[in-house]
Amino acid sequence: MGEFELIRRYFFPIAEAGNTSAVLLGPGDDCAIQRVEPGRDLVFSVDTLVEGVHFPRDYDPEKLGWRSLAVAASDLAAMGADPVCFTLALTLPDADPDWLHAYAAGLASAAAQFGLSLAGGDTTRGPLTLSLQVHGTVPQGQALQRSGARAGDYVCVSGTLGEAGAALKFLGSQNPGPDEQSVLDRYHYPASRLSLGAALRGCASATVDISDGLVADLGHILEASGVAASIDIAKLPLSATLNRLVGEEAVNLAMNAGDDYELCITISPKAWEGLPEEIRSQLTIIGEVTSGEGLAITHEGQSLAPAAGGYDHFRT
Numbered sequence: 666m667g668e669f670e671l672i673r674r675y676f677f678p679i680a681e682a683g684n685t686s687a688v689l690l691g692p693g694d695d696c697a698i699q700r701v702e703p704g705r706d707l708v709f710s711v712d713t714l715v716e717g718v719h720f721p722r723d724y725d726p727e728k729l730g731w732r733s734l735a736v737a738a739s740d741l742a743a744m745g746a747d748p749v750c751f752t753l754a755l756t757l758p759d760a761d762p763d764w765l766h767a768y769a770a771g772l773a774s775a776a777a778q779f780g781l782s783l784a785g786g787d788t789t790r791g792p793l794t795l796s797l798q799v800h801g802t803v804p805q806g807q808a809l810q811r812s813g814a815r816a817g818d819y820v821c822v823s824g825t826l827g828e829a830g831a832a833l834k835f836l837g838s839q840n841p842g843p844d845e846q847s848v849l850d851r852y853h854y855p856a857s858r859l860s861l862g863a864a865l866r867g868c869a870s871a872t873v874d875i876s877d878g879l880v881a882d883l884g885h886i887l888e889a890s891g892v893a894a895s896i897d898i899a900k901l902p903l904s905a906t907l908n909r910l911v912g913e914e915a916v917n918l919a920m921n922a923g924d925d926y927e928l929c930i931t932i933s934p935k936a937w938e939g940l941p942e943e944i945r946s947q948l949t950i951i952g953e954v955t956s957g958e959g960l961a962i963t964h965e966g967q968s969l970a971p972a973a974g975g976y977d978h979f980r981t
């Protein structure tokens with residue numbers, strides 16, 4: 666199978682299944698063409714996944730198909746963008762039809778689920794690496810950013826934290842029990858809170874998605890906004906499953922492990938009161954923004970030393 670046959674066989678069908686009218690030209694030419702409606706801003710981001718770094722060696726290709734798009738889409742969620750389309754740069758050690766079939770199937774279901782049309786890409790031979798560029802749009806000037814947090818805002822997170830991090834221990838399990846399977850699914854099928862992100866436009870003061878860990882990613886908001894915050898670990902949303910599986914380590918995983926792809930947001934108390942209950946129920950208030958700099962961590966009022974954390978590709 667040659668390069669072009671591979672692309673036609675496995676990826677053109679995904680592009681054809683996407684029905685985004687904003688993609689005027691999909692794969693097959695030198696570039697794709699996306700029309701951006703007047704009055705909207707284009708919001709875009711690229712994320713790379715490397716075998717052995719972002720996912721284990723010999724990882725199930727169907728899960729990789731889903732996961733690769735989900736983690737990229739999560740950046741659109743963090744900006745409050747409505748998803749439109751994506752490109753896929755695929756570097757493969759060889760053209761294995763079974764692998765490609767399964768990868769394409771996982772990717773196709775994520776593309777349909779997230780409303781992202783495949784618009785183009787690039788296919789090369791080399792160590793397994795995937796780069797996905799995602800495009801979304803927002804009404805002009807309304808993209809959520811890391812820089813808007815103000816003293817007095819609440820700090821909130823969506824969903825529950827720490828399970829995807831816990832899953833790393835069980836990735837090699839032959840016979841995972843129900844709790845193990847449930848955290849493994851959080852790793853294999855990350856959330857990407859696209860509709861939550863869009864619903865927070867005009868309400869949240871700052872947003873970030875939690876890829877590297879809560880402490881690190883909230884740290885990005887604090888730095889970009891020039892503020893400090895305190896969070897109470899007793900308020901962290903931890904699932905019963907995580908508590909059963911890892912006991913006291915749950916807090917550390919929730920704070921530092923990453924891979925959750927939940928949103929961390931700041932929001933003024935007034936905007937919080939104005940949120941529909943359906944949106945508030947997806948969020949947990951874990952602390953508040955203060956003036957100054959840095960993140961203070963407390964446990965029921967007692968202050969704790971901040972654990973150094975978060976995933977950093979180059980920290981030695």
Ligand SMILES: Nc1ncnc2c1ncn2[C@@H]1O[C@H](COP(=O)(O)OP(=O)(O)O)[C@@H](O)[C@H]1O
Pocket residue numbers: 711712740876
């Ligand atoms: N090689 C690069 N050249 C230009 N900008 C980059 C590069 N790598 C990362 N960035 C930018 O630095 C910021 C932080 O990157 P990253 O931590 O990967 O963000 P995210 O967690 O949202 O994927 C982003 O705005 C990203 O666009």
Ligand SMILES: Cc1ncc(C[n+]2csc(CCOP(=O)(O)OP(=O)(O)O)c2C)c(N)n1
Pocket residue numbers: 712713717718719720721833876877922923924976
């Ligand atoms: C097999 C495996 N080991 C370790 C991890 C943990 N891990 C690797 S990269 C990463 C952080 C997210 O990756 P990054 O490239 O920083 O994503 P971005 O912030 O750019 O979205 C984490 C938590 C993992 N996901 N899989």
Ligand SMILES: [Mg+2]
Pocket residue numbers: 711712713
């Ligand atoms: Mg990135």
